[in-house]
Amino acid sequence: MTAALDTDTALGKPIRRKEDAHLLHGQTNWTDNIQLPGTVHMAILRSPMAHAKITKLDVSGALKQTGVVAAYGAKELGELNGGVPCVWPVTDDIKMPAFPALAIDKVRQVGDCVAVVLATSVAAAVDALDAIEVSYEALPAVTDMEAALASGSALVHDEIETNACYVYKMPCGDYEASRAKADVVVARRFINQRLIPIFMEPRSVVAAPMGMSDEITIWSSTQIPHVLRVLLALVTGIPENNLRVVAPDVGGGFGGKLQCYREEILVTNLAKKLGRPVKWTETRSENMVATHHGRDQIQDIEIAATKDGKILGLKVTLLANMGAYLQIITPGIPLLGMFMYPAIYKMDSYDFTCTGVFTNKTPTDAYRGAGRPEATYAIERIIDELAAEIGMEPMELRKKNWITHDEFPYTTVAGLTYDTGNYEAATEKALAMFDYDGLRAEQARRRASGDPVQLGIGISTFTEMCGLAPSRTLGALKYVAGGWEHCTVRALPTGKIEVVTGTSPHGQGHETAWSQIASSILGVPVEDIEVIHSDTGRSPYGMDTYGSRSLAVGGQAIKAASERLVEKARVIAAHQLECSATDLEFVNGSFHVKGDPSKSQALGAVAFEAFTAHNLPPGVEPTLQAEATIDPADFSYPHGTHLAALEVDTETGQVKLRKYVCVDDVGIQVNPMIVEGQVHGGVAQGIAQALFEGAEYDEDGNLLTASLADYLIPSAADLPSFDTATTVTPSTTHPLGTKGVGEAGTIASTPAIINGIVDALRHLGVTDVAMPASPQTVWRTIQAAKAGAK
Amino acid sequence: MAHITVTVDGTSYKGEVEPRKLLVHWLREDIGRVGTVVGCDTSNCGACTVLLNGRSVKSCSVLAVQADGCEVTTIQGLSDGSEWHPVQTAFKECHGLQCGYCTPGMVMATVDLLSENPTPSEQEIREGLEGNLCRCTGYHNIVKSVSYAADLMSAGPTKGAK
Known part of the structure; x- marks a missing residue:
């Protein structure tokens, strides 16, 4: 029954998560838990070479091994060797080389799939890989982007006769005119290093013919079951209406599971061919080379300003590493950053050029923030460098140039219109929490005394564009899908509610938060609402979860569908209560006749009437449900101010993050506890880029950081607790007033850390430090600065 | 075999x-x-x-x-599902999990940590869980969860409620 409920507070309460009970008891359904009778397990022979001709491949030996059911190279697989799709051809003349699931004749990255074995156990399949005969003839590996573009470079793909994938330009205003007017021009080259997403649950996929029909069900540890279904239909030729894709419990994604992977294509095709379930789960070592990577840009950035700190123009020239192939949105990642280099600052001109470059490395694609962390890093770093150049306090320089709260909505030089924001308020709050003035005084004392441990203060005043995205805008950018989201809300005969969403959570707490949104409108307790998601059989329409879109876009659909359901119920209730629909008010889940408190009907009772259909008004169809498919009016623009205090030991290069304060403005919050958790995790990943992580290759194209023993993601001992707070400036383009939050922390925190390290060392002549700022790197930077000063 | x-x-x-x-x-x-x-x-x-x-x-x-x-x-x-172990209660109360994949290991490591040191400091918690990686939470709420569990367990034999 519908209990009394304060609908004003269902939205905005830090209620504990519905998801946690099963996760805390091990009652989970990770894809790798799925054990279907008759399953064969796939193991993959991967290339140990970055670039080579396959001179011999003979899988027949594997077929003789115990338990082996089948083995295939590209030749044996024939037309079932589907190609990995790319859905974002960013320019008309982009080069889009083929990316077959199993390499044909050549391998182009360490980890390329060369052959597969299917056997009745994982161990048998893996053992049988040793019986495959394969030989390679090494080719020169292309590992450096600038060398790749030089004439005479070896080619990753011979047939396209260049390693340049595309060149994208967006000139806004007249940068050369701004530069000519400027008193000061500061230019820097930043390396935004390659990262590996490292979601904790390795990828896994199971595909099974379902027998009773032509349906093939695919369970995959993916962020995008709906998009994956469309793409698998296009790639495999299996009719879309015969494919059901389910993302069961999914253990993190961070963009790394926003993909149509070659292994998903292989497992689907082989399940159909063999007529039995096929399963593959990656090892972490496979994950490191075969799951797409992120970032990897060389950023040349130049800022032109007056000597008193007025920014006039900005020029950004990027080399973006595509890796060996294009995956789902590989070429588009830098474009998601393209709009954000001007960030929160007013200026006359902005000139952007990006060249996508093929190399013999793992393909890059979305990783938490996807283009915006790179942009935010470069702009927030160059702002600090400009401040140093003109002798201005870095926060004062920001204040002089940022959009003030009374200037919104504001159309930036890059052409985006930010709906709302209040950079002053977030900054003021952050400065107070941080004790900015006190720390600056301590910094001055340490400098004066020549303390070997210097203090640095790092600032990042960021905004970002998320909530992907208005479909029309995506179309204009040549992205081949839309950015809408769907929701169906059903009131069941027993009064329970189903919220069917097209978003696909993998840690974000959608079941809880979506219940809160529906509860606030339907007046039904959160525990009586079930959120159905991540299964194209049960939630047929959706565009899934990435780009901090789930609440920003999906939340709107939940709101609209819930409101439509109430309106349908109102008509039925008016009929039951023998009054006009306009005489009813809907409070706490019940319709009440205005002025007659004795006459009311609860939503559950209306649902039962709609189910029996014994007494419905003329023209009203049975069942009580409503749906909404919403295309967002605009992107979402969360912002905030992040401040870091770092102690840098100038004798050892050790950096200690002493204090981290962040004030984020993500608009209206549905569940502040979840918001805070998203910020914590995001901040940690951004700090990790600054201090710990980096995918390193040798000159032959071998990934040197190919396990969790070599690639350093931080542990609890490597991080402090964070001081988080929020300001609330509601979005005016999103009906709930919400903004995205999933990526904000990652976007904001990286420059705060590096700005802090440089700030600690600037008096020694340091003007930049490479990421990750390991003790060795920091120490060498200090030594080089000292040597340069002599 | x-x-x-x-x-x-x-x-x-x-x-x-x-x-x-x-x-x-x-x-x-x-x-x-x-x-x-x-x-x-x-x-x-x-x-x-x-x-x-x-x-x-x-x-x-x-x-x-x-x-x-x-x-x-x-x-x-760890528990029969109707009555939760205090560490499970604490992780839910403090939002010490997001995707939940590290959670089985994180919870079991916490149980051992608290059996060895029932009143750990923040630094002892961080060092005690150094061998368990989480990619979602930034560890902030995991550390809070462990402290909260320590408080629940030191409060007496009453196990955590759901």
Whole structure:
């Protein structure tokens, strides 16, 4: 029954998560838990070479091994060797080389799939890989982007006769005119290093013919079951209406599971061919080379300003590493950053050029923030460098140039219109929490005394564009899908509610938060609402979860569908209560006749009437449900101010993050506890880029950081607790007033850390430090600065 | 093949295993205890942490044959579901999990940490969980959860409520 409920507070309460009970008891359904009778397990022979001709491949030996059911190279697989799709051809003349699931004749990255074995156990399949005969003839590996573009470079793909994938330009205003007017021009080259997403649950996929029909069900540890279904239909030729894709419990994604992977294509095709379930789960070592990577840009950035700190123009020239192939949105990642280099600052001109470059490395694609962390890093770093150049306090320089709260909505030089924001308020709050003035005084004392441990203060005043995205805008950018989201809300005969969403959570707490949104409108307790998601059989329409879109876009659909359901119920209730629909008010889940408190009907009772259909008004169809498919009016623009205090030991290069304060403005919050958790995790990943992580290759194209023993993601001992707070400036383009939050922390925190390290060392002549700022790197930077000063 | 007898979450299991089989694979594949998960192949992540005779181990670093005659407690045996272990209660209350994949290992490592040190400082918690990686939470709320669990457990024999 519908209990009394304060609908004003269902939205905005830090209620504990519905998801946690099963996760805390091990009652989970990770894809790798799925054990279907008759399953064969796939193991993959991967290339140990970055670039080579396959001179011999003979899988027949594997077929003789115990338990082996089948083995295939590209030749044996024939037309079932589907190609990995790319859905974002960013320019008309982009080069889009083929990316077959199993390499044909050549391998182009360490980890390329060369052959597969299917056997009745994982161990048998893996053992049988040793019986495959394969030989390679090494080719020169292309590992450096600038060398790749030089004439005479070896080619990753011979047939396209260049390693340049595309060149994208967006000139806004007249940068050369701004530069000519400027008193000061500061230019820097930043390396935004390659990262590996490292979601904790390795990828896994199971595909099974379902027998009773032509349906093939695919369970995959993916962020995008709906998009994956469309793409698998296009790639495999299996009719879309015969494919059901389910993302069961999914253990993190961070963009790394926003993909149509070659292994998903292989497992689907082989399940159909063999007529039995096929399963593959990656090892972490496979994950490191075969799951797409992120970032990897060389950023040349130049800022032109007056000597008193007025920014006039900005020029950004990027080399973006595509890796060996294009995956789902590989070429588009830098474009998601393209709009954000001007960030929160007013200026006359902005000139952007990006060249996508093929190399013999793992393909890059979305990783938490996807283009915006790179942009935010470069702009927030160059702002600090400009401040140093003109002798201005870095926060004062920001204040002089940022959009003030009374200037919104504001159309930036890059052409985006930010709906709302209040950079002053977030900054003021952050400065107070941080004790900015006190720390600056301590910094001055340490400098004066020549303390070997210097203090640095790092600032990042960021905004970002998320909530992907208005479909029309995506179309204009040549992205081949839309950015809408769907929701169906059903009131069941027993009064329970189903919220069917097209978003696909993998840690974000959608079941809880979506219940809160529906509860606030339907007046039904959160525990009586079930959120159905991540299964194209049960939630047929959706565009899934990435780009901090789930609440920003999906939340709107939940709101609209819930409101439509109430309106349908109102008509039925008016009929039951023998009054006009306009005489009813809907409070706490019940319709009440205005002025007659004795006459009311609860939503559950209306649902039962709609189910029996014994007494419905003329023209009203049975069942009580409503749906909404919403295309967002605009992107979402969360912002905030992040401040870091770092102690840098100038004798050892050790950096200690002493204090981290962040004030984020993500608009209206549905569940502040979840918001805070998203910020914590995001901040940690951004700090990790600054201090710990980096995918390193040798000159032959071998990934040197190919396990969790070599690639350093931080542990609890490597991080402090964070001081988080929020300001609330509601979005005016999103009906709930919400903004995205999933990526904000990652976007904001990286420059705060590096700005802090440089700030600690600037008096020694340091003007930049490479990421990750390991003790060795920091120490060498200090030594080089000292040597340069002599 | 070797014959082993292992008590897992209070039930005795007998089986034939290949000597090379890891305990975590035996738990997942042979006896269907899939609440314990695999996150890496270098013993770095700790997602597979279980209690072996009451002490935490990474079950990817123990052979199934080494567990012969032992008692194993997994996340699935920590409570009966109606009454939660205080560590489970604390992780929910403090939002100490997001995707939940590291959670089985994080919870079991916490149980061991608190049995050894019932009143850990923040630094002791951070160092105590150094072998368990989480990618979602930034550890902030995990640390809070462990402190909260310590408080719940020191408050007396009352177990955490749901």
